[in-house]
Amino acid sequence: MLSVTTGALVTGGIIVTVATGNASVPDVVCPGSTVTLSGEAGPPAASSGTFPVGTKLKVTNLDNGQATTVTVNGPSGSCVLLNNAAFDKVREPGKNLIRRARVERVGGGAAPAATAGASGAAGPSGATAPSGAAGGQAPPATGEVVCPGSTVTLSGEAGPPAASSGTFPVGTKLKVTNLDNGQATTVTVNGPSGSCVLLNNAAFDKVREPGKNLIRRARVERVG
Structure with a gap:
């Protein structure tokens, strides 16, 4: 079982760390990711293309110090995509994007196979690995x-x-x-x-x- 403790002070605030056995390592995930607003209603929640349903993520807006902890309830094309209620807890007025965010996994789910600073690891052609089924959509007109x-x-x-x-x-x-x-x-x-x-x-x-x-x-x- 993972036990969550607080780590040392760093630039931007306190990092939450996850103790595994005798070692304690930071569990900050999706470095460099921006956090955006889905525009969807409902209680605070997130979707993710990196973590499975049930994963708990703590999202901190480093520009105003506000943080929220949400549970992933479905897939998206981002590391973490907040719905309206969750985004309102950390947003700056008039902004639908957090460019300086810290995302931490604090419970549930499993660590991603690779964290590439974005929503997925790039393949040989530069495209990310699929985060969900393409849904059998019509073939592309071009490209x-x-x-x-x-x-x-x-x-x-x-x-x-x-x-x-x-x-x-x-x-x-x-x-x-x-x-x-x-x-x-x-x-x-x-x-x-x-x-x-x-x-x-x-x-x-x-x-x-x-x-x-x-x-x-x-x-x-x-x-x-």
Whole structure:
């Protein structure tokens, strides 16, 4: 059984550590990941493409010191994707993205096979290993389908249409199609995030359904 204790003070606050036998090692996971808002209702919870259902994760916003502990209740394309109630506990006003987050596994589930600083380990072609079934969607119109099973979320950031990614380098062009309404947009990756593809406000508006900040049935294609 894992026993949770507090560790030494470090930059950003106290790390929770997990004692295993005689050794005590930090259980900070998904280093470098951003944390985003799914826009989904319900009691505080998270979805994840890295950890199984039942895993408990502590998410700390290092910019305001606020933290929440949530249980993973389903899959997504991020290390951790918070629903509305959970995100409200740690958010800064007007922001749908936490760029400086600390994610700690504090119970349940199992450690990921590899933590690559994003939502999955990159394969030879640069695509992440699938976090869920692709759902038998229609074949792509163009390009290579990547990140099968990933959800696509909204960063809340301004500027012309663009995306950030934890899988593809800056300059990669990705075509994102919302399979629920047929709308598509092609964007260029301009920075890192904890998702396969995280759209800014302008890009998400091109493919969104009214009132939704999450696309559960998305097709992501690398086109350049």
